[in-house]
Amino acid sequence: MKENATSFAVLLCGSLLVSMPVDAQEAGTKGRFLTFGVGQRLQYSNNSELTPTSLGSTTEAITYLNFGLTTDTGSSSFQVDANLELRFAAASPESTTPTGLNNPFLGIRYQTLSAFSVFDFNASLRQTTLNQNQSVTDFDTGSGKRGNYLIGSAIGWGKDSPFGYGLSAAYEAIDYSGTSDPGLIDAQRFKIGANASLALSPTTLLTLGVDRSDFKEEGASSGDLKIGGNAGLVVRRANGDALSANLFVDNTETGQLQGVSAQYQIALPHGSLSFTPGLTRATTGKVYWTSDFQWQQNLPTGNFSAEWSQEVTSQNENNEEILLSDVSLSYAYDLDPLNSLRFNLDWAQQVYTANNDTSSNASFGAVWSRTITKDWNLDLGYIYRLSDKSADDGAQNNTVYLQLNRKFMSNY
Structure with missing residues (x-):
């Protein structure tokens, strides 16, 4: 699943540009805050489990609970986030739609800055019910639950000097329970990395990195050892634009993965644009076009964003090499100060490079949102989901919902 890979990579690369860091505290407000959120949703779906043949319609009452705690002193920050669902469903006897407590999440992050160093610690626990509407980049199938457990840290020295260096480590465990798909197997991944950066000039930065990862599935005699390295060059222009180039090599048990990419970041008057074209030679020997395109634009009556990556x-969960592609479009339109419309279109596809086994997901969402008071708002929404697995027939689901939300923040 892509979101697992992304969070894992963030932990390992957090101290890469240690001589040119992004200070997270600069974007926020210093102090201590508590945030609370509650949402009550009534929802109807005609195929909530997204099976080729619907098991019947499902009516659900879902309570969403969110909690956050933030302490920010400027030189250090501590953050806790927690989410939980309480779900009651009326479904057909054949359905496996869960009831009760569902999809819990707990995340902790600590960061401290000094005149010369940066330290970052991250840990999270997440449980996901597989037969519910998840992200389009989630390709796990069947019923059951998946637990993701992640812990990692990164430390970098030379924050304000021309030469910087750092270390990082992360551990992730994936645990399945009550699953109907025998291909979902528990696994663990451990990764350590080292990196360095050298400022060639006030606007030019050279980066180097090396990492090693071990992946092991339950019941396997030994793990899959991967050793990789990368080198990059970043050039920042006076107008805020940035140019960069990157090379990487990963040695795996099935062969060598090699790639090259370039990135161009543009600061627009009312938005931003980033484009990263590249080429990657897979372990099969085939060369794939890769890219990462992100465009965000603020409009007079809303905002628009478009993302495309390959x-x-x-x-991923089974450590097999895949070509992962996804597209995301989002548009928000403010009808007036109290009413707004949001539209989202998402598509994702994964292709196993060894055998071209292909799966794809797509979704479309439309939401009308009404601000009732400063803390309360009401959403009326529609979601369409489409799933097409190579080994099964395609599946579709339509969902309509009405949700009342409240979110507020207080100092402590």
């Missing part, structure tokens, strides 16, 4: 990766 990458060759093995940072």
